[in-house]
Amino acid sequence: MPSLLVKNIHTLVTHDAERREIRNGALLAQDGVIEQVGTTAELVGNPMLMADEVLDLGDRHIVLPGLVNTHHHFYQCLTRVIPGAQNGTLFDWLTTLYPIWANLTPEAIHISTQMAIAELMLSGCTTASDHLYIFPNGCTLDDEIRAAQEMGLRFHPCRGSMSVGKSQGGLPPDSVVESEAAILQDSQRLIEQYHDNERYAMLRIVLAPCSPFSVSPDLMRESAALARSYAGVRLHTHLAENKSDVDYSLNTFGMLPGDYAESVGWLGSDVWHAHCVQLDERAIAQFAETGTGVSHCPSSNTRLASGIAPIRAMLDQGVPVSLGVDGSASNDTGNLLQEARLAFLLARVRGNLAADMTAREILEVATLGGARVLGRADIGAIAPGMAADFIAINLDRPQFAGALHDPVSALVFCQCDRVDYSFINGKKVVDRGRLVPVDLETLAEKTNQIACQLTDASLG
16 A cells, blocks of 8 residues: 655644644555654655655645544435424334335445445545344345445444334334344354454444344343454444333333343443433443443434433543434434534533533544544544544635634534545545545435335335
């Protein structure tokens, strides 16, 4: 892999141990790894420094670590803004969409994965986790793994599952659930076929039974045991997303969500839960004590009227907190920069205090927070020995006019929805605002075709 020198960076936000923000910065990467970081004068003035590729940003761009998305459902970009699901809360929304998702095909998974990743990449995401938990018509997790590899994303695919259908007291229809034996067998296959626990890995498998209202406690326990029998296989699920979720847990298990998670072995530094909007104070303390992570999904939580997760309290107690855009049918976009801005604003509203969240704090949640939740010490910062995953944003745009007193905070306070450059593993995936791996117009057209086929099949 050729070496890469990026120079004349207006401000290089490192998120390193000293949290350096380097004016007129530069970085050198080799074989997908950051080798040197400093000022342009320091790096360019070194006669021993040679690079195969040089990107001169002309003192107009801010560079920061790539953003990390820790919760998503890629396939849901096929069912955005479905009329019957626009105004429902979580359970109503799900029951409307389950019959449509039952028509998914391997091609639909492949195309929707690439569409979701395209949107993420353009908004600054370089590492993402996706939670695929429905496998009709021959669909497998392999379908989205191949699509993500073609896009060049650093990827943590979750082998999701649903095993408790409506006839057994669960929420999903019986037609979309699987047997628990088949789930565990396929989970083991995927780990052994794909999981890479080495530093700088591009692919790591996660086990992710969908939710308390769609799987049994036995599957939760057995999935945890299976994951922990391999090195670096993590666990993920939904928890305490809204009040109905809490009521289900109390009525079905006789426990609050945090206690239920503890009872099935789902607390620990190898676990992260999505949402946690309605997590009680005692559970927050349990999460902090055990290092259990949270993926905060503010757009989805507000869109479904689930509430505002108490991330200030979580951060103050030491809970690992990250950001997720969640499914594009409960958010209706997949823009991680916008997610960071909304998380920043909502934390201030929940705390009734403007100082309850700073712009730099939420940028760290979006980078270092995501790295911690995913169990990675090789992403989230720009420093020697870290993966060469970084993004560049041109400051010479209308949204930042008058805001360059503090360009770092401007990324959050102002409206920034697209990056100009993105590199993953040292490879350029966004070039001057253009997606490199695929033709975006063709991909969008194909996505629309498949979306229409899905809804037509559910009506016919």
